[in-house]
Structures are given as C-alpha cells and as structure tokens.
Amino acid sequence: MSHSEVRQKYLNQLSGKTLFMQGDAACAYGAIYAGCNFFAGYPITPASEIAELLALELPKVDGYCLQMEDEIASLAAVIGAAWSGAKSMTATSGPGFSLMQECIGYAIMTETPCVIIDVQRSGPATGQATKPAQGDVMQARWGTHGDHEIIAIAPNSVQECLLATIECFNLAEEFRNPVILLTDGEIGHLREKIVMPDPDDIKLTPRRIANKGEAIFGGNLIPSMVEFGMGTFVHVTGSTHKESGMRDVETQSVHEKLVTRIYNKIDSNREKIIRVEKDYIGDAEHGVVSYGATSRPARGAVIRARKEGKKIDFLRLITVWPFAGNEIRELGRRVKKIFVPEMNLGQVSREIQRFTDCQVISIPKIGGIPHSIDEIYKVIRE
Amino acid sequence: MSTPSKDFKTNKKKKFFEVWIDEDLCKGCEICVDFCPTKVYENSDRINRRGYYQPKIEAEEKCTGCRLCEFLCPEIAIVIMEKQQ
Amino acid sequence: MSKKHPLLKYLREEILPTVFCPGCGGGTVLNVYARAINELGIDPRDIVSVTGIGCSSWIPSPYYKADTLHVLHGRAIAFATGVKIIKPDMKVVVIAGDGDIGAIGGNHLIHAARRNIGLTIFLVNNSIYAMTGGQVAPSTPQGVPTTTTPYGNPEPNFDFTQLAIAAGASYAARWTTYHVFNLLRSMKKAIMKKGFAFVEIISQCPVSFGKMVGKHRASDFLKFYKESSININKAASMKEEELKNKIVVGEFVDHDREEFTQALRKINIKAQGLSHQADQ
Numbered sequence: 198m199s200h201s202e203v204r205q206k207y208l209n210q211l212s213g214k215t216l217f218m219q220g221d222a223a224c225a226y227g228a229i230y231a232g233c234n235f236f237a238g239y240p241i242t243p244a245s246e247i248a249e250l251l252a253l254e255l256p257k258v259d260g261y262c263l264q265m266e267d268e269i270a271s272l273a274a275v276i277g278a279a280w281s282g283a284k285s286m287t288a289t290s291g292p293g294f295s296l297m298q299e300c301i302g303y304a305i306m307t308e309t310p311c312v313i314i315d316v317q318r319s320g321p322a323t324g325q326a327t328k329p330a331q332g333d334v335m336q337a338r339w340g341t342h343g344d345h346e347i348i349a350i351a352p353n354s355v356q357e358c359l360l361a362t363i364e365c366f367n368l369a370e371e372f373r374n375p376v377i378l379l380t381d382g383e384i385g386h387l388r389e390k391i392v393m394p395d396p397d398d399i400k401l402t403p404r405r406i407a408n409k410g411e412a413i414f415g416g417n418l419i420p421s422m423v424e425f426g427m428g429t430f431v432h433v434t435g436s437t438h439k440e441s442g443m444r445d446v447e448t449q450s451v452h453e454k455l456v457t458r459i460y461n462k463i464d465s466n467r468e469k470i471i472r473v474e475k476d477y478i479g480d481a482e483h484g485v486v487s488y489g490a491t492s493r494p495a496r497g498a499v500i501r502a503r504k505e506g507k508k509i510d511f512l513r514l515i516t517v518w519p520f521a522g523n524e525i526r527e528l529g530r531r532v533k534k535i536f537v538p539e540m541n542l543g544q545v546s547r548e549i550q551r552f553t554d555c556q557v558i559s560i561p562k563i564g565g566i567p568h569s570i571d572e573i574y575k576v577i578r579e
Numbered sequence: 580m581s582t583p584s585k586d587f588k589t590n591k592k593k594k595f596f597e598v599w600i601d602e603d604l605c606k607g608c609e610i611c612v613d614f615c616p617t618k619v620y621e622n623s624d625r626i627n628r629r630g631y632y633q634p635k636i637e638a639e640e641k642c643t644g645c646r647l648c649e650f651l652c653p654e655i656a657i658v659i660m661e662k663q664q
Numbered sequence: 665m666s667k668k669h670p671l672l673k674y675l676r677e678e679i680l681p682t683v684f685c686p687g688c689g690g691g692t693v694l695n696v697y698a699r700a701i702n703e704l705g706i707d708p709r710d711i712v713s714v715t716g717i718g719c720s721s722w723i724p725s726p727y728y729k730a731d732t733l734h735v736l737h738g739r740a741i742a743f744a745t746g747v748k749i750i751k752p753d754m755k756v757v758v759i760a761g762d763g764d765i766g767a768i769g770g771n772h773l774i775h776a777a778r779r780n781i782g783l784t785i786f787l788v789n790n791s792i793y794a795m796t797g798g799q800v801a802p803s804t805p806q807g808v809p810t811t812t813t814p815y816g817n818p819e820p821n822f823d824f825t826q827l828a829i830a831a832g833a834s835y836a837a838r839w840t841t842y843h844v845f846n847l848l849r850s851m852k853k854a855i856m857k858k859g860f861a862f863v864e865i866i867s868q869c870p871v872s873f874g875k876m877v878g879k880h881r882a883s884d885f886l887k888f889y890k891e892s893s894i895n896i897n898k899a900a901s902m903k904e905e906e907l908k909n910k911i912v913v914g915e916f917v918d919h920d921r922e923e924f925t926q927a928l929r930k931i932n933i934k935a936q937g938l939s940h941q942a943d944q
Contacts, residue, residue: 203936235750256935261749261928266775270742273735273772277714277746280733285746303736425731425747426754428709430676432726434734443679443726444734599667604680608687608870613883631686649669650844651886653691654681655698658667 200232200396204258208396215392220358220384221246221288223391224314225254227362228286230399233312234260235285237274239267239293242327243382244316247288268293272300272313279309280433282424284366284404288314290382291333292323294340301375302341303435305459308414310369310404310422312362314378316385317489319565328565329382331489331540337377338518344456346463348470349377349518351489355389361515367402368470372462373419379517381540383490383567414455415440419462467519474513475524478503481510484532485577486525486549488514490567491538497570498538502578509577517545522552529553536560538573595662596642600634604656607631611648611657617641620648674698674708676729683722687882689841689867693788694723696844697759700851711755714744716769719795720761720788720867728759738768741776744783752925755784755855762789762803766824770802777831780859781924786851787824787864794872808876825864829917834859836917840866840889843913850915859923866911 200208208230218226225247228236236255238248248264255262261278265271268289275285289297294315304311317333319325333340337349348368352361358380365376407413407421413431414420420440423429432442437452445451463470476499487495492513499511512528514521529535529552537546538560546559560576562568598619600611605627612620612634619642623635642659649657672680675698684691701708709731713724717737725734735743740758748756758765765773765787776783792810793799800810800817803824807816825838835857839847847865854861868874868885879885889911896914899907 235746237746253935256932259932259936261932263749263928265742265745266771269739270745270772270775273739273742274746274749276735277733277743278750279746281712281747281750283746283750299736300739425712425733426709426751430708430729430731432732432734434725434732435736436734443676601666601668603666606681606684606686608882610687610882610886614886629681647844650695650699650848651692651841652695653684653686653688653882655669655671655675655691655695658669660667 223358225250227359231366235283304375476511498573716764718761741772774831790869798872835861
C-alpha cells in the first residue's frame with residue numbers, strides 16, 4: 198500500500214533522521230507513517246501534544262485535524278470519518294477515555310477500524326491531572342458495556358510509541374476493530390532519541406473492501422468493509438444486526454452469532470496479536486512482569502538483582518489486551534513468585550492471578566511518581 | 580393588453596384524477612378522510628389483513644389533484660394520478 | 665388491485681409497512697423527504713443519512729434507502745461531522761428527534777451550527793420521548809404531564825429554531841407536518857444549502873404524546889397545527905402575549921458564510937505551500 202505523493206514526500210524527508218522528541222510527538226508521527234488522514238480530539242493533559250503536532254502536520258499530508266467540542270464528539274467524528282474511508286484516530290487521557298466508552302462500544306459493534314490513544318494519568322476523576330499512572334488498564338478492557346474483546350498496546354519508549362501507533366492502525370484494519378494505544382503520561386512526556394524509519398520499511402495493512410453482494414457484517418470471521426459513496430446503501434448500526442447490517446433485535450440467535458463473532462475476531466487470534474518481550478535466563482526462580490513506563494525501572498531492578506546472583510526472568514507485556522495468559526501460565530509453572538510492579542493498585546497482577554497458581558506479588562505505586570529501580574529491587578530481592 | 584382571467588376560463592379543461600390507496604400499507608389513521616378539501620374519502624367498516632380500517636374512496640370525481648392527502652399520508656399509501664383524457 | 669407510489673423506490677421497500685404508529689408525523693416527514701430528494705434529482709447514492717435513537721430516527725434507519733449511519737443517542741451530528749469532512753461532496757443529512765438532537769445532542773447541534781459545517785438537520789419535534797413510552801423532553805410544553813413529570817412539566821421548553829439561529833445556522837426554518845407543501849420547499853432548500861441548514865418539523869405523536877394531552881387522533885394534532893400556526897412575517901408585528909401557544913412557522917434565516925469543510929481545505933492548501941491555489 199503506497200502513500201499519496203504528498204505524504205511519501207513528507208515521510209522521505211523524515212526518513213533516517215535522528216531526532217529528540219516526546220512520546221506524544223512520536224505517536225503523532227506514527228499516525229502519519231500509518232496513513233492517518235483524520236484526527237479529532239479535545240485538549241487534555243498529557244495528550245494535548247498529540248493533537249497539537251497533528252494540527253500542524255496532518256494538513257501538510259492532506260489530512261484533517263480538528264478539535265471537537267468534547268471527547269464524545271471526537272471519537273464520534275473519528276468513526277464517521279472511518280466509514281467515509283479515512284484512517285482515523287483520537288487521543289485522550291483518563292477523563293476523556295471515560296467519556297469515549299460508549300463510542301468505543303459503538304466502534305466494536307459496528308466493527309469500525311480506528312485508533313484511540315489513552316495517555317494514562319493519575320485518577321480517578323480529575324485526580325493528579327498532570328501526573329502519570331497506569332490506572333486505565335481494566336477500563337481499556339471492560340470500560341464499555343456488553344461482551345466484547347479489545348486490543349490494547351503499551352509502549353515503553355519514544356521509539357516504540359511511533360512503531361506501536363503504526364501497529365495499532367494495522368491491527369485496526371486487520372481485525373476491523375478499534376485499537377487502544379495504552380500509553381502513559383510518563384512515556385508521553387518523556388523526551389528521548391528516536392530514529393525516524395524509512396517509510397518503505399513500514400508495512401501497512403490495507404483496508405479490505407468488499408465485493409458487490411458480500412456481507413459487510415458477517416459471512417467471514419472478519420468481513421470486508423465498504424465506505425460511504427460506493428453505492429452499496431450500507432446500513433451501519435450499533436443495534437444488533439444481521440449480516441446485511443439491518444437491525445434485528447428480536448431473534449436471539451442473531452445477537453449471539455454477531456456478538457460471538459466479533460468477540461472471536463480477537464479471541465481466536467490471540468497468539469497472532471499478542472506481543473511480549475522476554476528476557477529469560479532459563480533457570481529462574483522468580484519472574485517480574487511489567488508493561489509501559491514501569492517496565493523501565495523494573496528491568497533495572499532485575500539487572501541489579503541478577504548481578505547479585507538472583508535468578509529472575511523478565512517479561513514485558515507489549516500487548517496488554519488480549520492478555521498474554523499462555524506466557525503467564527508458562528512462567529508461573531517454572532517460578533515460585535511473579536512480581537508485578539504497576540502504577541496502579543494491582544490491575545494486571547489481578548489478571549495474572551487468573552492464569553497461575555504461583556504466588557503473585559503486586560508492587561503497586563500510585564501518586565504520580567513512577568517506581569524507582571530501588572523500590573522494585575527491594576521487593577524482588579527478598 | 581388582454582384580460583387574462585377571461586381567456587384562462589375559456590381555455591381551461593377540467594382535469595380528473597384517479598385515487599389509489601395501497602391497502603397493504605394503510606393504517607387507517609383517517610388523515611386523508613379529515614383533510615381532503617372536497618371530501619373524496621369517507622371512513623368505512625372495511626378492515627385490511629392487518630386489522631386497520633380502510634378509508635373508502637367515496638367521490639373520486641371530486642378529486643382536484645391537490646395531493647394534500649398524498650403528501651400527508653404517513654405510509655405513502657396514496658397515489659393520485661391524473662387521468663389521461 | 666392498487667397502485668404503489670413511485671416514491672416507495674426510495675425506501676427499503678422489503679421491510680414495509682413501517683413500524684410507525686398509525687398517523688405518526690414521522691411517516692409524513694419520510695413522505696415529504698423522499699419527495700424532496702426526488703424533485704431535486706439527487707441520486708440516493710450521493711446521500712449519507714446519519715441518525716440516532718428514537719422514533720424519528722427510524723425515518724432514515726431503516727426506511728430511507730441510502731448509505732445509513734445509525735449511531736448512539738444524541739451523537740448523530742458529531743458522527744456526521746466526520747462523514748462530511750471526508751466526503752464533502754456528498755449530501756449528509758441528519759434526521760432525528762427533539763430528545764436526540766435537542767437534549768443529549770444539544771452540544772453537538774450548537775457547535776455544528778457554529779462551525780457552519782454543511783450538514784442538513786431535520787429535527788422532528790414531537791414534544792416527547794415517544795419511543796421509550798412518553799417521558800418529558802426539552803420540547804414538552806410547560807405543565808404537560810408525562811411519565812417523568814406526573815404532576816405536570818415544571819420546565820419551560822426550548823425553541824430549537826432560535827437555538828440553531830443563535831448558534832450560527834445558515835438556514836433555519838420551522839414547519840409542521842400539516843404544512844407539507846412549505847415543508848417540501850424548505851427541505852429542498854436545506855438539502856441544497858452549502859452551509860449548516862436546519863429545519864424543525866413539529867410532528868404529531870398521537871400515541872405517547874397524545875395520551876398526555878388527550879389528543880388520540882393524528883387529525884386532531886394537524887388541525888391544531890393548522891389553527892395555531894402563524895407565519896413568521898405576520899408574527900414579527902405581533903405582541904408576545906398574542907403569540908402565546910402559537911406555533912411560529914416559516915423561513916427564519918437564509919444567508920451564506922464560509923462553510924467549514926471549505927475552511928479546512930484552505931488550511932491544507934496553505935500547509936502544503938500551495939498558496940497560489942488558496943483563493944480557489
């Protein structure tokens with residue numbers, strides 16, 4: 198899939214450059230690399246920088262960036278644009294993410310590809326507005342009502358922000374589902390070195406357009422899509438619908454078939470979607486599982502502990518949802534304890550407990566300051 | 580300058596219209612019966628297969644083709660057609 | 665033997681008759697809307713209908729045959745904004761009710777009008793939340809009992825047309841489902857308007873609203889609309905007390921200013937350094 202001339206020229210100028218930027222900025226550039234041509238958002242710390250950069254850059258590649266009246270309208274416009282053929286994205290933080298939940302459910306039910314960036318901050322409610330946290334993990338999974346699956350990716354570096362954003366767009370197209378980039382205020386506002394990739398090295402998943410007569414909301418596990426203006430008279434609805442898109446809320450089997458298929462799109466492809474980073478030493482006694490910003494001091498703690506002779510495996514979740522249950526099971530069979538440092542009161546540690554009988558020790562920290570290597574090290578060395 | 584009304588009257592031919600009601604669609608709301616300016620319709624005791632009372636086209640010859648019923652009908656069940664002379 | 669109206673080809677005929685209650689004004693709106701598109705000679709393939717939740721939302725979803733985006737309660741205008749920006753040459757029409765657009769969707773209504781984005785909004789106002797059984801709406805007249813105001817509605821109601829005008833609509837009109845010929849003209853103008861076009865359509869609900877006010881027949885409502893409506897030109901010279909309980913109908917506003925997607929295009933041209941094309 199090739200970019201338009203204007204976008205290709207823009208990306209060629211970036212290609213190979215070594216820059217110094219925030220995670221938020223890298224997310225914005227990632228979207229441009231991914232072919233994003235529509236962004237709608239609302240100002241919120243610590244995500245505003247994504248909108249600000251896209252406001253400047255998207256028009257240069259013939260995309261549209263606008264600020265809507267609230268977060269609900271933002272994701273609504275993103276979904277409307279997606280059905281009009283755009284690759285669209287929004288970015289927000291906890292309070293906005295809470296507002297967007299209904300629309301996320303709508304995107305799931307209508308199988309709309311789109312990307313939602315949640316730069317997590319300390320909550321609940323307004324909380325510590327400018328300080329990082331990882332408290333939206335469970336919300337990303339279950340925030341919207343009803344049975345559904347979701348894909349959420351947690352980058353831990355500025356470089357990864359760019360690449361993970363591209364991955365989010367690709368997964369959205371492949372699974373015709375909204376995908377969440379679950380980053381945090383620490384990574385979002387952190388400034389680091391980043392090498393801008395060559396656009397020709399980036400593989401983009403194209404949107405599959407349906408042939409005439411093909412079902413848009415059924416038939417295959419992941420149906421092809423259409424866009425408005427193709428003359429298909431497509432009927433897109435958030436109500437339970439048949440494979441044609443027409444509403445049918447009366448027939449039990451229609452609902453079961455639809456919701457189960459949408460669920461299975463992701464559930465039956467877990468191993469394809471899940472990405473982790475393993476640093477296993479082979480004869481570990483304990484394990485440390487972490488993700489996002491916390492994975493950096495966590496890794497530091499593991500390195501320090503290993504220097505003292507401790508045998509510790511390190512697992513970083515890149516994909517948070519669907520959850521890497523098999524990896525946890527495998528790790529849990531070998532080690533005595535699994536340590537889970539997180540900037541919340543133990544959301545992922547709870548999920549880990551579901552997959553293993555080995556002792557799971559949560560290392561929570563809230564209050565807007567990431568763990569230090571020392572804090573994690575002190576717990577794991579015991 | 581001629582007097583338009585006089586010329587208009589002598590050249591004017593009276594138009595006739597056919598009134599059709601699709602019984603499958605009509606829900607017996609009686610808007611057509613109540614609003615026809617020349618009282619083409621009347622209520623009746625006849626029900627369609629869905630159980631709705633159907634209006635009766637009592638005086639089709641009185642239809643002036645104003646199409647008020649056709650526009651008002653919530654089911655687009657009425658068709659007014661000009662009779663070809 | 666009967667004849668089918670040629671307009672029915674604009675509907676998803678296989679699911680007719682509609683689920684509208686007998687005499688529902690929504691059906692009349694559908695009737696006039698189909699006529700408007702037909703008379704304008706617009707190909708339905710060039711239309712995107714965006715609608716929300718409620719009885720009025722059933723007009724486009726599922727009845728009117730076009731690309732249809734049936735969204736969450738109140739959010740049609742926000743979704744439609746995304747559609748219009750990516751498909752500026754398509755006619756993006758929002759048809760939804762007073763509760764949908766005027767209550768939960770009120771914020772989106774005023775911002776879209778402010779932006780002057782080229783959407784066509786047909787707000788079908790039946791003064792009640794009909795689909796859910798008759799709860800009070802911001803359009804319900806003061807004093808009317810509803811299921812959630814059993815002692816009588818303590819709140820005054822909106823004038824949606826004035827709201828749209830104050831927010832910046834390029835075209836704003838109000839008619840009732842009795843004024844079908846005027847409504848047809850206004851709908852055609854609104855569809856063809858480049859900027860934000862808004863038509864409020866006072867519509868009868870003989871069931872959910874009717875039972876609250878003791879009017880059980882559609883004709884009772886239409887008679888009331890006929891007798892209580894005053895054209896805006898006449899109303900301009902009338903006193904406030906004279907206009908109490910009257911429905912002011914007509915075309916309130918019709919002017920032109922820069923449409924939003926045009927403004928966005930200008931930004932893109934500027935950003936890409938194609939300033940010599942900026943004036944086109």
